[in-house]
Each structure stands twice: as C-alpha cells, then as structure tokens.
Amino acid sequence: MRPRLTGSFVALITPFDQAGRVDFGGFRTLIDWHAEHGTSAVLIMGSTGEVSMLTADERAEIIRRTAPMGGSRLAVWFGCTGASTAATIDTLRLARDAGAGGAILAAPSYICAPPDDIEAYLLECADAVDLPMGLYNNPPRVATDLHWDAIARVMAHPNMVVLKESTARVGQVAQVLARRPDCAVMCCDSPNLGLVVPTMSLGGHGTANMSGNIDPVGMATLSTPWTSPEQSVTFRETYLAMLPTLDFTYSAVNPIPVKSLMNAVGLPAGPLRKPLRPLEPAALAAGLAMVRATGLDERYGWTVPDR
Numbered sequence: 001m002r003p004r005l006t007g008s009f010v011a012l013i014t015p016f017d018q019a020g021r022v023d024f025g026g027f028r029t030l031i032d033w034h035a036e037h038g039t040s041a042v043l044i045m046g047s048t049g050e051v052s053m054l055t056a057d058e059r060a061e062i063i064r065r066t067a068p069m070g071g072s073r074l075a076v077w078f079g080c081t082g083a084s085t086a087a088t089i090d091t092l093r094l095a096r097d098a099g100a101g102g103a104i105l106a107a108p109s110y111i112c113a114p115p116d117d118i119e120a121y122l123l124e125c126a127d128a129v130d131l132p133m134g135l136y137n138n139p140p141r142v143a144t145d146l147h148w149d150a151i152a153r154v155m156a157h158p159n160m161v162v163l164k165e166s167t168a169r170v171g172q173v174a175q176v177l178a179r180r181p182d183c184a185v186m187c188c189d190s191p192n193l194g195l196v197v198p199t200m201s202l203g204g205h206g207t208a209n210m211s212g213n214i215d216p217v218g219m220a221t222l223s224t225p226w227t228s229p230e231q232s233v234t235f236r237e238t239y240l241a242m243l244p245t246l247d248f249t250y251s252a253v254n255p256i257p258v259k260s261l262m263n264a265v266g267l268p269a270g271p272l273r274k275p276l277r278p279l280e281p282a283a284l285a286a287g288l289a290m291v292r293a294t295g296l297d298e299r300y301g302w303t304v305p306d307r
Contacts, residue, residue: 004184005075005102005162006205007040008223010212011048013255013262014062016270022058026268027066033267035073038220039212042070043104045079047141048210048255052109053273060094067098075101077134083108085121092129102132102161104208112143119150126159134162134184136208141166148175155181162186164208170198177202189219191246200226200235211242211249213258215296218242244290251287252279261287265302 012034015026027044034042044066045051045059054062063078070076078095080103082088088105095103105125107118126133135154139145145167146154155163155176163181165173166188173195177185187195189209196207205225212219221238224231251257253276260279262269264287272278279287288304291297297304 004205005041006184006223006225008038008212008216008219009041009043009077009162009164009186009206009208010034010039010216010219011046011208011210012042012044013213013259013269014045014049014051014054015268016273018270020271020273022054022062023268023270024065026270027062028069029268031066031069031074031076034212034216035070037216039074039216040206040220040223041075041077041101043077043079043208046104046136047079048213048258049079050255050273050276051079053276059091063091063095063098063100067095067100070101077102077104079104079106081106081108085124088121088125089128092125092131092133096129096131100131102134104134104136104162104164106136106138107142107144109142115144115146115150118144118146119154122154122160123157126154126157129159131159132161133159134164134208135160136164136166138164138166138188148172148179151176152179152181155183162208164188165195165199166190166193168193168195170195173199173204174202177204186223189222189246190250191243192250196222197239201232210254210258211246213255214249214261214291215242215245215294215299217299218245241294244294245296248287248290251283257283257287260284261291264288265291265297265300265304 015023080091184205186208187199206223
C-alpha cells in the first residue's frame with residue numbers, strides 16, 4: 001500500500017505585496033502558520049491561488065522558492081495543470097526537480113475535452129514524471145466529468161495517490177470508495193456540494209479544502225479520518241459549528257471572500273489580481289461578524305474591528 005496523505009489539505013492563497021508582486025515572505029508566514037495549526041499539506045497554485053492570473057515566470061519562481069518551505073512539517077504540493085499535455089509535463093518536471101511533495105492535476109481548462117481524452121492525458125502525465133500526483137475531478141470548472149470507472153483506472157497508476165472529488169454526487173464518492181482504491185480519497189469543503197459528511201462517513205481520508213485558509217484547526221479536526229465512534233461525534237459537532245465559516249468562504253467567487261477576510265484579520269494575503277475585486281464593505285463586515293461569533297478571533301489571537 002502506498003503512503004496516504006490524510007487530514008486537511010489546504011488550497012493556499014497566493015499572497016501579493018501592495019505592488020502586486022508575489023510575496024514570498026507571506027508564503028513562508030502562511031506555511032509556518034499551517035504547520036503550527038494541524039494542516040497536513042498545502043496546495044499552492046490551485047484555483048484559490050489565482051493560478052490562471054500568474055505569469056509563467058511567476059509560476060516557476062513560486063515552485064522553486066516555496067517547495068522547500070514545508071520541510072518535514074507538512075507537504076507542499078502544486079497545481080501543475082497546463083494548457084496542454086506537454087505544458088503540464090514541463091511543470092511536473094519543474095516541481096519534481098524543486099523537491100515538491102506532489103502535484104494536483106485537473107483537466108486543462110476551457111477545451112472541454114471528452115472524458116477518454118482526459119483519462120489518457122492523466123495517465124500520460126503520470127507515466128512521464130515520477131512524482132506523487134492527485135486527480136481533481138472538477139466538472140464545474142473544466143466541464144469534463146470522469147465516471148468512477150475511469151477514476152479507478154487512473155488511480156491504479158502508482159504515481160496517483162490523491163483523488164479530490166468535486167461533483168455533487170454522493171453516489172460517485174461511494175462507488176470510488178467501494179473499490180478500496182490505494183489512494184487518499186478527499187472532497188471539496190463547499191457546503192453547497194455537501195460532500196464532506198458522506199465522504200468522511202464512507203471512509204474518506206480527509207478534505208482538500210479552501211476554508212483552512214481561515215480556520216486550519218477546525219479543518220484539521222473536520223478532516224480527521226473516522227477510526228472510532230468518538231471521531232464521528234467530534235466530526236458532527238465540528239461540522240455544525242463550522243457551517244458559518246464554510247458558508248462565508250463560498251459566499252462569492254473563490255478566493256475573494258477568503259483573501260478579503262485574511263487581509264482584515266492581519267494575515268498576509270494582499271490584493272486580488274484584477275479583474276477580481278475585494279468584497280464590498282457590507283459583505284466583509286458579515287465575515288468579521290462570523291469570526292467573532294465562531295470564536296476564531298480568540299483561537300488565533302486576531303484583533304477584529306467591530307464594523
């Protein structure tokens with residue numbers, strides 16, 4: 001059996017400075033913060049990291065400079081999906097050579113390729129580069145939706161060690177887990193998709209989440225695999241308590257709510273890349289009210305303005 005990534009796998013924001021440049025000091029601060037608060041791994045340059053608005057040079061520099069930052073404390077993975085198979089393989093090689101913990105692959109965006117082509121693409125990438133990889137099945141973003149039989153074939157590859165499922169179909173998750181795949185099965189934390197409860201109850205290994213940018217401790221607790229009846233009770237109470245946080249982080253296009261709130265509580269986030277704009281004042285005030293109501297300000301020592 002291959003080593004499994006379990007627990008909270010946080011899709012990290014990309015911090016920028018006020019001039020709009022990538023803030024590598026901010027990256028180090030955030031990675032250290034996650035290591036201290038129970039995060040198992042971070043994904044850099046996923047959709048939460050505004051990856052589509054980074055230049056090729058920025059992407060390469062981010063991989064080279066952040067790959068070593070996790071050390072032995074947590075795994076640092078990268079979103080390596082390119083516009084083509086060749087471009088994806090080039091980025092995978094860069095990540096491998098930089099010492100990355102692994103890479104997440106989705107179907108290339110915009111082309112809306114048929115499922116058979118994406119299955120072949122994933123297997124070709126996995127054959128080309130010896131690096132732990134994960135499949136992100138995310139039809140709302142890329143239009144391509146893989147059936148569980150195709151997912152089982154892809155996940156049988158020895159380099160494919162993580163599956164993040166982001167359909168809204170509980171049956172899909174069940175069919176995958178029923179095959180007892182030799183990989184970590186995770187899900188998106190969106191409360192609208194509602195996958196966290198069934199995935200963890202069916203034997204999932206954690207969540208690949210966005211809300212950990214705001215509450216890493218809560219997401220680490222929520223993402224702990226169920227190995228005892230007591231854990232299911234802890235999960236239930238944590239999930240219900242975290243619903244206001246989950247609702248807020250998905251209240252607008254990713255990563256607008258997360259980055260806006262991180263700036264407001266003093267975490268290094270910086271501006272969004274245009275055309276994205278920060279939350280309107282009323283929406284941000286609702287987020288700050290959520291932080292106070294859920295006790296996140298006390299948990300993390302934040303001074304939150306009463307707006």
